[in-house]
Amino acid sequence: MNWLDKLERKFGRFAIPNLTVYLLVGYVIGFGIMFLMPEMLGYLTLEPALILRGQIWRIISWVLIPPTTNLISLVFLVLLYYSLGTALERTWGSFRYNIYIFSGILFTVLAVFGMYVYYYFAHGVEVMLSSVSLISTNYITMSIFLAFAAIYPDMEVLLYFILPIKMKWMAVVYVVMAAYYFIRGGVGTRVAIGASLLNFIIFFFSSRNMRRFGPKERARKARFKRQSAPHMKYTNGAKHRCAVCGRTELDDPCLEFRFCSKCNGNYEYCQDHLFTHEHVK
Template sequence: MNWLDKMERKIGRFAIPNLTVYLLAGYVIGYFVILLMPRLVLWLTLEPALILRGQVWRLISWVLIPPTTNLISLVFLVLLYYSLGSVLERTWGTFRYNVYIFSGIFFTVIAVFILYAVYYFVFGVEMPLSSVGLISTNYITMSIFLAFAAIYPDMEVLLYFILPIKMKWMAIVYAVMALYYFVRGGVGERVAIAASLLNFVIFFLSGRNTRRFGPKERARKARFKQQSAPHMKYSGGAKHRCAVCGRTELDDPCLEFRFCSKCNGNYEYCQDHLFTHQHVK
């Protein structure tokens, strides 16, 4: 059991279902704020100097800033990431998906504060507001895309609802674009890109158990469950029965059952007969 499993057992009940909907709804709110009250957006940005002076709402409000102010692009973005995020949440589970999104937000905030500390303690000046700019969760949502492509690399999507393309090729294009913007972009954009990639690497690639969410592993488990289901239905609704004594978990909830790898067939034994039975050949 890795660290995510342990966290889920302790605080999994606090996970927010359909987190993608709330994130995308925030984009819509931010779009109308920029459209109707453009000056108000200056009170939403992630600015460490202003946060340290008491404007703590900026730790969260920057999430409302949409990645684009073009209405058509925003509509395509909302439709795409609603689909990807919903599938990813069903694949990972609500808690793991929550951790993935919130860790990306957390890494971005920490990275901006580290940048502020470098300006303040190394150069002796406060970080200029123009150095960060309007940081949005654009690259955090793009990390959703990367995670989806890593799990379902051969799944095809319709680019702009017209061109069919596999996720792995879109992921390669994204990686090239991210590298380009990292080299040519400003400090704020580099921070956002690095934070999103760090989130992907730490959460996804470093987790050895994430392979069990892949389509091949899930298909294998489904086949095994389907093949073993007829052999694991007994009277009274029991799912386990010892092939020697006939006891089930209904007779004693403390009994443990295991299949024997040396027996030919699906033979299950209780803890008292697992090592003492005669193997079926």
């Protein structure tokens, strides 16, 4: 068991289900505040100097600041990240998804406090960071996108509901854009990008079984694929079938199927049951 398994056994009951919905509702509320009561926005920003003076609500209220100020972009963002976030939660389970989101928020808060300490000791002034850059959840949503693309790289989505494109290519575009803004942006932008990417890297590299990328494991998979190909044919010519729900790629072309390395035998699962099924021993 890795560290996430141990945490889930102890604290899994405290996980917040449908966390994506709460996050997106917060964006909508923050968008309304931005246009209806713009002066109130100053009470929501992540400002270490003011937090240390007692305004502790700022530790979490900055999550309400939406990633975009354009209404059309916000609508597309809400629709896209609702589907991505709920799919990730179904794949990982509520607890792991909670850990991923809250660790991204925590890393951002810690990075901003580090930036505050740097300005304070390097320049001898207590700078208001909102004058440097406004910290929003833009790059936390980016980490959701990257996580989904890492799990389902070949899944196709309709960009702006028109252009079909695979997740892995959209992820490449996201990373290039993040690198551009990291180079050209201010220190606040760099802190936000660095915190979100750090969250993605730590979560994946500390929780995934990296042995499956080894030469022996790759050879085993290739040998199994050659041996099982003639026998993996189901009703109506389907080549994949979930051992839990029985769905095939003919039921839903967007379904992704994977074999479980922890089950004794060749059991294949769809994306909804890959991480939630009981292992066959």
